[in-house]
Amino acid sequence: MTDDHVMILRTIEDFMRSKYIVSIEQIARKTNKSREYISKLIDELHSKHLIWAPKGREKGFTLNFNGLDTLALIALSRRGILSFIGSKIGIGKEAEIYVGMTSEKNVVAVKFYRIGSPSMKKYVRFRDEVITHPSYLEASKRTAAKEIEALKILSLNNVPSPLPISRNRHVIVTSLIEGDPLPKIKKLERPVRIFESIINSIEMALEAGVIHCDLSAYNVLLKNNDEIVIIDWPQWVRPTHRMAERYLVRDLSNIIDFFVKRHHLIINRDKYFEVLTNKLREYRKR
Incomplete structure (x- = not known):
């Protein structure tokens, strides 16, 4: 994956804060690249299942969880937080947990939030804000931010809980608890x-x-x-x-x-x- 592929994913993510589907023309204008070049990159990202076109290619594209995973892992890797992702060690209605390793060879837990229709009602119930345009990707980011905030408070007060290490988007990295x-x-x-x-x-x-x-x-x-x-x-x-x-x-x-x-x-x-x-x-x- 090239830097331009990452640029396209980030551009789609930026647009998704205000709209669900992003057209090739919008991406081309935002990035100052030709429509033909953007279309080529879009095809490559689509073939890797990092984006999808829910209403057809002509209408535009949106990120899926694979694309969001890619952006989060690239960011965590570039910051030296993660150097390796291993096997899945846990799964629930809202998240999947993998074992990982930091650049300093420390073993950690890597939790990917994947809010979907079964867990969206629970997500809404515990939030005071009104969600007028519920995006599963955005809800997953907010949920990860919410948990890392709690873990920081708890760790400062010696409550027995996973130690927070980092968060990017919908992914949190914590100490690995063996129990x-x-x-x-x-x-x-x-x-x-x-x-x-x-x-x-x-x-x-x-x-x-x-x-x-x-x-x-x-x-x-x-x-x-x-x-x-x-x-x-x-x-x-x-x-x-x-x-x-x-x-x-x-x-x-x-x-x-x-x-x-x-x-x-x-x-x-x-x-x-x-x-x-x-x-x-x-x-x-x-």
Whole structure:
């Protein structure tokens, strides 16, 4: 891929901030290149499945996730953040996670957000702004930005979560966490200690100004040393959010229900609800 190919992808991306489909003529005018030359590059990008023409070639082109991936990876590579992308190690409704390596030979996690129609409703629900022209690519960029913002806050306040390294567009790079989600572990040696660690982490995040909003046992990884790490923070809200208390109680309920049903703990849930909702109200008084 040449610099001119990258220039075309970036030009289409720039236009997509205000319109969905970009014509060859618009790209030619923006780049000061001939229509014939732009058409040739467009054909090459189209053949590599980095762009597509949803309404036919004559109407114009738009980026797809392959094209957005290419731009993000080129930027991260040029900044020395990434030198290698390895195998896929995780997949969900909103993202795919790969193992990667930095220019300094550090192994990292590389998360590609891919907001699509199944997850767009969830995306909209946790945003206050009105989305009049929902673009899956733009939503993926905003979601990545949202999660890296949370991870920066959490890391500064020692909340056990992946350490943020970098973001470009819809891709975030974090420390690689080696651990298993709690539901995949048949027996916990010290379930009470692990439960209390999760509750303490929720409280620490709250005091730092972050509520997870989508917390379940699947978002809690247990490392070999029995330390926990809480992952997947893109839906987070601040304690001042109008629905913060509801989301906080739901997060708590999910964790309590898991430990009661799976590990048969006897938990006074009202006590935990009262402590943490009081913490929430105290935060709002600051």
